[in-house]
Amino acid sequence: GVVAVVTPHRVAVANVGDSRAILVRTTGGNAGAVNGPKFETVPMSRDHTPELESERRRAEAAGMTVEPIVHREEGSDVETVHWRLWRDRGGTKTDCLAMTRAFGDFDYKSVPDLGREDQPVISVPEVRVEERRRRRRRVEEEEGKGGEEEEEDAVLVLACDGIWNVVDNGEVASFLFNRVWNVAGGGEVRAPDPEGIAEACDELLRECLRRNSRDNMTVQVVAMPGGSDESVGNEVGRHSRGRRVLKFDKQ
Numbered sequence: 001g002v003v004a005v006v007t008p009h010r011v012a013v014a015n016v017g018d019s020r021a022i023l024v025r026t027t028g029g030n031a032g033a034v035n036g037p038k039f040e041t042v043p044m045s046r047d048h049t050p051e052l053e054s055e056r057r058r059a060e061a062a063g064m065t066v067e068p069i070v071h072r073e074e075g076s077d078v079e080t081v082h083w084r085l086w087r088d089r090g091g092t093k094t095d096c097l098a099m100t101r102a103f104g105d106f107d108y109k110s111v112p113d114l115g116r117e118d119q120p121v122i123s124v125p126e127v128r129v130e131e132r133r134r135r136r137r138r139v140e141e142e143e144g145k146g147g148e149e150e151e152e153d154a155v156l157v158l159a160c161d162g163i164w165n166v167v168d169n170g171e172v173a174s175f176l177f178n179r180v181w182n183v184a185g186g187g188e189v190r191a192p193d194p195e196g197i198a199e200a201c202d203e204l205l206r207e208c209l210r211r212n213s214r215d216n217m218t219v220q221v222v223a224m225p226g227g228s229d230e231s232v233g234n235e236v237g238r239h240s241r242g243r244r245v246l247k248f249d250k251q
Contacts, residue, residue, distance in 0.1 A: 001103055002045060002158050006222065009132050011156060014125040015045040016101040018161040023224075024173045025133055027151045039154060041173040044128050047164075048101035050083035055100035059085050062111050062120040069096075073212075085120055097121065132224075153224035155180055155197075162217035166208050175207065176200050176221055197221050 002019040005012045013021045021044040050056045050066045060066055065086040072079050084096035085108065097108055101122050108121035117124055134152040157172055167175070179200035201219050208217055 002160075004044070004156060004158060004222070006156065006224070007132075010129055011044070011132060011153070012127060012129045013044040013158075014127045016048060016103065016123055016125050017099045018047040018049060018164065019045075019159065020047060020161075020164050020169075021045045021156065021158045022169050022173060023130060023156050024154045024177050025151060026154050039173060039177050041169050042130060043169060044130065044156075045126065047161075048099055048126075050085060050098075050100060052100070056083075058118065058122075059100055059120040062114055062118060063088075064108075064120040101125075155224060156222040157219065158222075159219040160216050162213045162215035163204070163208055163219055165215055166211040166213045167204075172204065175204055179203070180221070180223065194223075197223060 001017060002013065002015040002021050004014075004021055011023060015021065023042040023044050025040050025042060027038055027040050046052070048055055050059060056066050065088055066083060067086055068081045068083050070079050070081055082098065084098055085100065086096045087107070097105060099105075099121065101124065102108075103123055105121050109116070109119045109123075111119055116122060132153055154177060157176060159172070163172065180197060201221055204219055205217050
């Protein structure tokens with residue numbers, strides 16, 4: 001799971017498992033330029049899987065076996081390796097789990113004589129806090145010229161693993177930012193049309209299905225008004241929307 005708290009000055013994200021959040025910022029250009037600004041992607045979480053050495057060490061110290069599953073798509077020579085936690089019952093590996101932090105999965109949290117933070121799987125979140133950006137930053141002098149360029153938060157993206165299994169942070173940022181920017185009409189990236197954001201999310205889900213994602217897919221995109229505005233709280237409230245569920249025809 002992943003949650004975020006947005007204030008006029010900071011963005012705080014807490015996560016357990018492989019749901020993820022990224023912050024997309026405009027940078028490297030004038031926000032009023034014809035082609036709009038460039039952008040950068042700021043990871044606001046990391047996935048809790050056996051690939052992380054610290055997570056793997058804790059699971060192994062608690063008695064779990066960590067081994068890979070190798071997957072190959074039919075008709076493809078490309079192999080994908082996924083590490084899993086395996087439970088051993090009487091010398092037989094009975095079931096496995098892809099995450100080292102999660103809600104539920106109590107069978108992986110009940111090793112005798114271990115505290116809750118030493119179990120193979122824990123529910124303790126990692127928290128990242130990032131300062132909001134709406135300011136101008138100094139550009140290094142080049143050929144005797146100096147200047148400033150605008151840098152500000154554009155969108156915050158929260159999504160579950162069905163998204164991230166088939167697209168990476170940069171792809172999601174590019175996919176959504178380009179569409180949100182178009183909605184904003186080439187002006188400042190402020191409070192884009194909510195319906196346009198929802199449609200961009202729908203397009204992202206369809207793209208993930210096209211790439212054969214077979215896991216749960218939920219995505220939430222938050223348009224980020226300027227961090228220096230006193231009205232940021234009211235503006236977020238005015239442009240927020242309720243839950244939207246995309247239905248697909250059976251094929």
